[in-house]
Amino acid sequence: MAATMKDIARATGLGLATISSYLNGGNVREKNRLLIEQAIKELHFEVNEVARGLKTNRTKVIGIIIPELNNIFCAEIITEVEDVLRNHGYATMICDCRTDEKREAEAVEFLYHRRVDGLLIMPAGNKGAYLQRFAKAEKPVVMIDRKMQRAAGDCVLVDNQGAARDAVKRLIKAGHTRIGILAGPEEVYTAEERLRGYRMALKEAGIPEESSLTERGNYTIRGGSEGMRRLVQKNPVMTAVFVSNYEMTMGAIIEANELGIAIPERLSIIGFDNLEFAKASSPRLSIVTQPTREIGRKAAELMLRRLAEPGMEKEPAYETIRLKTSYVEGKSVKVLRQEA
């Protein structure tokens, strides 16, 4: 069906090597160049990347593994990643592992078999043992948002601790002292960082931490709802809550609506991620946002850089890029008392 290099060779009377050289930016006599270009046009030739991949052992495909495609935060990052990579001629194979470590490991296998040139992963698990395969094959791995313990690769993430600390400090500044947190699962790297930020803010303000004010959820909407309910039940006098991810923020809001808790009159809330939802909420939610596009861009660029490197040096010197979050003011925080 499709024309091959052989066809071009025949049509131009040139040898395969010349065609190949032309296609790969080598030097070709002007006259022949024109000849080739004409033949390519006439025969609608286009290189077969599959065949090329077999020969060069590079598929020009990057594997991407994410916990949930169906999650704005992931989707925004991936959108950017895909854009950058495709502009550089790379295709992406995306695997959604449904926040399941087993599926995640399977996805790594799947992509490895597919001979992807590199792997971008937003880890669901935290033990990156199965990434060894890529390291051994000298194929670059870039982790996004979370760091895996035993994984060899670069990393792009945000300053979670700082973001949480900053948010809680704002609550404190508004006069809140009984501040709850809807934290994420212990196994999740970012969740722990955010929890640490919360604790740090309290400590710095001299507010003693109370265990009843910390509730964990599994980073889902439902987890947010349930956590919120428990938090409210246990702490009748709590005046503010910091929610540490997007899904749980939604869940918390749903639950507050359900329970008839007025925001911010009875309870102040600072959420996490997804500006659009925050704006659509009534009252507008105050939130911490992550620079998703920049995260995606940086990760893709890091990957491209690694791919361009000669032979993946022995001593890789992995990089970690840490980006800043921002705070977007809404109307979900009540000022109890203006602090100095």
Next chain:
Amino acid sequence: MAATMKDIARATGLGLATISSYLNGGNVREKNRLLIEQAIKELHFEVNEVARGLKTNRTKVIGIIIPELNNIFCAEIITEVEDVLRNHGYATMICDCRTDEKREAEAVEFLYHRRVDGLLIMPAGNKGAYLQRFAKAEKPVVMIDRKMQRAAGDCVLVDNQGAARDAVKRLIKAGHTRIGILAGPEEVYTAEERLRGYRMALKEAGIPEESSLTERGNYTIRGGSEGMRRLVQKNPVMTAVFVSNYEMTMGAIIEANELGIAIPERLSIIGFDNLEFAKASSPRLSIVTQPTREIGRKAAELMLRRLAEPGMEKEPAYETIRLKTSYVEGKSVKVLRQEA
């Protein structure tokens, strides 16, 4: 690095054909089977899909083109599609075309060059001329959510007209007669269907249609906000609005909040898609929802079926699967008067 079939052949003393036969489910003597399996285990052999693809001219990769990955509706569908396909050994290459026809056409080219076995597309444009390539190559195309005019392929979509008609009828039943609609762009197939449903409902109830009550938006949050604003300005006595997609629903809510319009006291709203947002809204939004998972599943299954078909018959007899939407009751519709 990785072991090849040759290595297995050498290790077992068998011929390549036997190994190949074993790998492809052919008949192999029990004794040899064990031999092969042992060698595979010891040498960590795994077939090179790239090489296989070169030979068989089938890459076991399906191309997916969507308008915005960063859009819950798309993401939910794709999640399902990817799951089904991967369970059948197919990888997916996803291209986000940012709702841009030019990018869409480029994505088709890109994926075609990559020799994907089939194409799943949620069309941004409506002239599917550039899909010809796939038809000519006898590679299946399945369209999701929208139908393209000159495109040859199967289709999975929902009953948009019926859904809109049903929603508007509910408003009418609650006693509303001055009902606005935030419609989508004229070029968008589904948008027109939904608008038609709105008109049909009015007509059936004997309510004359007023042009001032129809506003178009570009299916973005911003488009929803602006449309809502215009609608409200032009129609002081309007009591209800039907919004015909998710992003615009969000935009409409944002704007209503901004303008201080109480929902449903002063304005009733029925939105579209995304249950979670609807639940998180205060008051809970009444919405039309699409069965995203089922759409994805059906589309993937249709693709698999086409791929399994012998030689893509000359007379393809394309299928169109149409799925039902549902209505989820919230508290955003005020009952003005109970109709018979």
Next chain:
DNA sequence: TTGAAAGCGCTAACAT
């Protein structure tokens, strides 16, 4: 610069 030829890892005749 260009051509000839080998070979990447696999499948599929064709023989046996």
Next chain:
DNA sequence: ATGTTAGCGCTTTCAA
């Protein structure tokens, strides 16, 4: 049932 062999479309020595 198994072995032999010829390619799939490309890149890449090695000569010329």
